[in-house]
Amino acid sequence: MPELPEVETVCRGLRTAMEGRVLTQVTARRPDLRFPLPPDFEGRLRGRRIERIDRRAKYIVVHLDDGQVLIMHLGMSGRMNLWAPQVSAEPPPLATHDHVIFEVGNGSRVVFHDPRRFGFMALTREDELASHPYFAHLGPEPLGDIFTPDYLSQSLDGKRTPIKAALLDQRVVAGLGNIYVCEALHMSGISPRRLACSVSGQRAERLVPAIRDVLERAIQAGGSSLRDYAQVDGELGYFQHSWQAYGREGEPCGQPGCSGTISRIVQSGRSTFFCNKHQR
DNA sequence: CGTACACCCTGGCCGC
DNA sequence: TGCGGCCAGGGTGTAC
Numbered sequence: 578m579p580e581l582p583e584v585e586t587v588c589r590g591l592r593t594a595m596e597g598r599v600l601t602q603v604t605a606r607r608p609d610l611r612f613p614l615p616p617d618f619e620g621r622l623r624g625r626r627i628e629r630i631d632r633r634a635k636y637i638v639v640h641l642d643d644g645q646v647l648i649m650h651l652g653m654s655g656r657m658n659l660w661a662p663q664v665s666a667e668p669p670p671l672a673t674h675d676h677v678i679f680e681v682g683n684g685s686r687v688v689f690h691d692p693r694r695f696g697f698m699a700l701t702r703e704d705e706l707a708s709h710p711y712f713a714h715l716g717p718e719p720l721g722d723i724f725t726p727d728y729l730s731q732s733l734d735g736k737r738t739p740i741k742a743a744l745l746d747q748r749v750v751a752g753l754g755n756i757y758v759c760e761a762l763h764m765s766g767i768s769p770r771r772l773a774c775s776v777s778g779q780r781a782e783r784l785v786p787a788i789r790d791v792l793e794r795a796i797q798a799g800g801s802s803l804r805d806y807a808q809v810d811g812e813l814g815y816f817q818h819s820w821q822a823y824g825r826e827g828e829p830c831g832q833p834g835c836s837g838t839i840s841r842i843v844q845s846g847r848s849t850f851f852c853n854k855h856q857r
Numbered sequence: 858c859g860t861a862c863a864c865c866c867t868g869g870c871c872g873c
Numbered sequence: 874t875g876c877g878g879c880c881a882g883g884g885t886g887t888a889c
Contacts, residue, residue: 580882611865611884635883653883654867674867693866695883711884738860747884754882823882846862848880861889870880 579651580754581635581719582792586799587657588632591687594659595627595639599682606676611652611697621645621700622679634715634751644703648711652695661685715751719788724750726785730777740776741769741844744788753788756823757795759850761788763822763832768856769842769849822850830854 579587603622608614615621626642639647651657658675660668662684671678677689677698689696701709716732717723732749733740743749744758753761762769765787767780776784821831822839830837830852837854 583882650883652866653881691866692868693881695866697884736859742860745883756882845860847882859889861887863887864885865883868881871878873876873878 579635579655580757580795581632581752582757582795582799584635584637584651584752585632585796587651588630588637590659591637591639591657592630594661594685594687595679595681596630597627599624599626600679601682602678602680604678604680606671606678609694610676610691611650611695612699614698615700618698618700622647633712634718634747635754636711638706640703646701646703646706648699648701648709649689650697650711652691652693652697654693655689655691655696658688658690659685660688714748716747716749717751719750719752720792724785724788726781729785730781733773733776733781736773738773739769739844740767740771740773741849743773743776745845745847750788755847755849756820757788757791759823760791760820762856763830763851764791766832766855766857768853769844769851771857820850822852825850 600622601624603619605614605618608618622641622645625645627639628642629640631638631640635650637649637651639649641647658669668686671688672690674692674694675688675690676694679687679689681687689698699709699711706712717728729750733743736743738746741758741762744753744761745755747753759769761784765780765783767776767784825839826841828839830839832852832855835852835855837852839850839852842849842851
């Protein structure tokens with residue numbers, strides 16, 4: 578159930594398991610993920626060495642030694658399950674919704690598991706990556722240097738949509754999802770219904786660090802759970818985390834000094850959780 | 858052009 | 874226990 582911090586955690590796990598190693602075998606058990614897999618998907622990956630694994634927004638970007646790039650997206654329910662020979666004598670039996678299996682040169686195995694099949698994989702080339710349809714229109718990384726209060730104010734200028742929707746727009750900032758938008762707005766005291774164009778000045782000064790904060794703390798939590806999970810069952814893609822607003826309808830607002838209650842509303846078809854006392 | 862909404866798919870949970 | 878309805882963390886295509 579991945580948002581940016583979960584994808585970052587998955588990337589870190591995959592790096593450990595795969596970077597610098599050869600894909601000895603790739604098996605796609607069904608060709609129809611969110612989009613059809615590219616032609617000869619297995620053959621184009623087999624025998625390739627993995628040079629580097631990056632994250633861009635919620636995409637996992639795998640650079641191969643022949644200039645190809647494997648792009649993976651976990652969608653809503655995608656996970657990666659790791660297995661290595663030192664964990665158990667035999668790999669666990671394949672389960673329903675285990676769609677793609679990557680076998681790595683050191684004998685370990687990575688399995689893409691995705692019940693809802695909103696996840697997808699694509700192949701492109703290094704020199705076409707930036708202009709690829711998935712990447713061409715992405716805004717800056719929320720944890721990068723470009724994403725500043727000034728940048729945010731400018732890019733929200735004139736937008737009459739609610740700030741909640743604007744922050745989910747990947748052209749404004751790339752990689753924010755429903756949970757962390759709720760959390761960052763809660764932390765910075767901004768109403769999700771406020772018009773995007775009115776988030777500038779002091780509000781933008783509060784919102785940008787709040788976004789960084791919630792993401793960084795979640796990545797830290799993921800990092801520590803990664804160690805635990807990898808030891809237990811190698812399952813990447815989900816970790817326990819406690820939210821201040823998300824999923825807490827009817828509970829007291831946790832903000833220090835606020836006596837409000839968390840409400841749930843629907844904005845552009847998605848749940849928004851917020852405190853209508855301190856978020857203005 | 859920007860915004861709003863349906864849709865892709867499966868599973869879990871809740872109420873009857 | 875069984876079943877229908879509702880919900881879910883994403884991204885895209887279409888209609889206005």
